[in-house]
Amino acid sequence: xxxxxxxxxxxxxxxxxxxxxxxxxxxxxxxxxxxxxxxxxxxxxxxxxxxxxxxxxxxxxxxxxxxxxxxxxxxxxxxxxxxxxxxxxxxxxxxxxxxxxxxxxxxxxxxxxxxxxxxxxxxxxxxxxxxxxxxxxxxxxxxxxxxxxxxxxxxxxxxxxxxxxxxxxxxxxxxxxxxxxxxxxxxxxxxxxxxxxxxxxxxxxxxxxxxxxxxxxxxxxxxxxxxxxxxxxxxxxxxxxxxxxxxxxxxxxxxxxxxxxxxxxxxxxxxxxxxxxxxxxxxxxxxxxxxxxxxxxxxxxxxxxxxxxxxxxxxxx
Numbered sequence: 001x002x003x004x005x006x007x008x009x010x011x012x013x014x015x016x017x018x019x020x021x022x023x024x025x026x027x028x029x030x031x032x033x034x035x036x037x038x039x040x041x042x043x044x045x046x047x048x049x050x051x052x053x054x055x056x057x058x059x060x061x062x063x064x065x066x067x068x069x070x071x072x073x074x075x076x077x078x079x080x081x082x083x084x085x086x087x088x089x090x091x092x093x094x095x096x097x098x099x100x101x102x103x104x105x106x107x108x109x110x111x112x113x114x115x116x117x118x119x120x121x122x123x124x125x126x127x128x129x130x131x132x133x134x135x136x137x138x139x140x141x142x143x144x145x146x147x148x149x150x151x152x153x154x155x156x157x158x159x160x161x162x163x164x165x166x167x168x169x170x171x172x173x174x175x176x177x178x179x180x181x182x183x184x185x186x187x188x189x190x191x192x193x194x195x196x197x198x199x200x201x202x203x204x205x206x207x208x209x210x211x212x213x214x215x216x217x218x219x220x221x222x223x224x225x226x227x228x229x230x231x232x233x234x235x236x237x238x239x240x241x242x243x244x245x246x247x248x249x250x251x252x253x254x255x256x257x258x259x260x261x262x263x264x265x266x267x268x269x270x271x272x273x274x275x276x277x278x279x280x281x282x283x284x285x286x287x288x289x290x291x292x293x294x295x296x297x298x299x300x301x302x303x304x305x306x307x308x309x310x311x312x313x314x315x316x317x
Contacts (some may be wrong), residue, residue, distance in 0.1 A: 028235035030255070030304075030311045032226035035203050039216040040194045043067035052208055055228065056199045062223055063197040065216060077185040084174070084181035107155045114152040117145035202228040231304035233264060233296040233313050236272065238289040244317040245269060245294055253296060256312045262303050268295035 043065030050062050124141050127133045207224040210216055233253050237245065245251075249266045272291040296315070298304040 025314055025316050026235055026237060028233050028253075028313050028315060030307050030309055030313055031232055031234045032309050033230035033232075035201060035225055035227050036221045037062060037197060037200065037223040037225075038219050038221050039065065039197060040218060041065065041067060041191055042215065042217050043195060045210050045212050045214050045216060045222075048208065048212060050205050050208070050223075052205055054205045056203060056205065058199055058201050060199045061196050062199055062205075065195045065197065067191070067195050073188045073191075077181070077188045080181040081178075081185050084178040107152070110148065110152045110155050114148040117141075117148040121145045197222055204228065226309060229301050229305065231298060231301070231307055231309075232267075233262075233298075233315070235294050235296070235315055237292055237294060237317075239292060240289060241317060242269070242292060250299065251296060251315060254314045255307060256314060257308070260303075262298050263300070264296035264298045266294055267297050268293070 045063060046066040047064045048062070049060075049064075050056060056062065120141050124133060124138045128135065128138045203225040205223055205225045209221055209224070216222060245266060247266050247269055250263055251266060253262050253264055254260070255262065270293055272293050
């Protein structure tokens with residue numbers, strides 16, 4: 001008997017809903033755009049700065065991950081940059097000040113030897129004409145002269161290279177190593193910044209999926225919530241009623257739990273591909289009809305700021 005009474009009550013309720021629909025009033029839901037905040041690098045949850053229900057601004061820190069490997073790699077990258085900068089500087093500048101001084105002193109000594117050899121060969125040139133010295137003596141003096149000249153020219157070239165720095169190929173190679181070290185450092189610094197989980201938009205925190213000490217993997221959702229000021233109303237209508245809805249049309253939506261009327265603009269009309277997405281309770285449609293979802297955005301977003309998500313609203317067609 002009780003079962004029969006229950007079935008009769010349900011039937012009466014369905015009839016009542018159908019009557020409201022026939023009168024042109026449909027039900028829908030209050031919705032908000034959802035957002036998920038995920039981790040980009042693996043790490044344990046070190047701190048959580050928010051709790052469920054909090055409103056946060058864009059850029060607020062939601063949590064910090066503990067990633068010891070990043071700290072170790074950061075030290076390695078900084079050391080590689082220091083070494084690469086020194087290598088490049090040495091390739092550009094060449095020898096040190098002390099090395100330059102040593103080469104200058106060497107040049108001075110060889111210059112004096114070269115000048116002495118020049119004077120000697122000039123004297124012997126006159127003497128050999130008068131047969132005052134043997135050809136053997138002249139040849140020995142001439143060989144010493146050429147040796148002194150070669151040594152002097154060599155030290156000049158060595159000193160010039162030391163002052164100008166290394167070869168252009170060496171400088172290019174050192175520059176490439178420095179750039180690569182800087183790139184590795186920037187990569188590690190970026191990973192270090194990713195330890196801080198930041199709110200991408202102003203949002204409300206609905207769920208926090210992990211606790212302190214738990215491991216967050218890359219791409220794992222840490223926080224779920226709703227984007228602030230993204231409230232809209234969603235209804236489901238059959239194609240037979242499409243003539244009553246037009247994109248850009250202003251319509252009035254009533255919130256059932258507080259009897260508040262809110263004006264909004266129809267922004268989207270799209271066909272539903274699955275019955276699971278139906279927002280309107282007991283929609284009146286023929287089986288062969290297609291169903292459509294309509295989205296109405298409040299004209300004044302401030303009026304919808306405090307509305308409760310998934311609460312029921314009505315729309316008169």
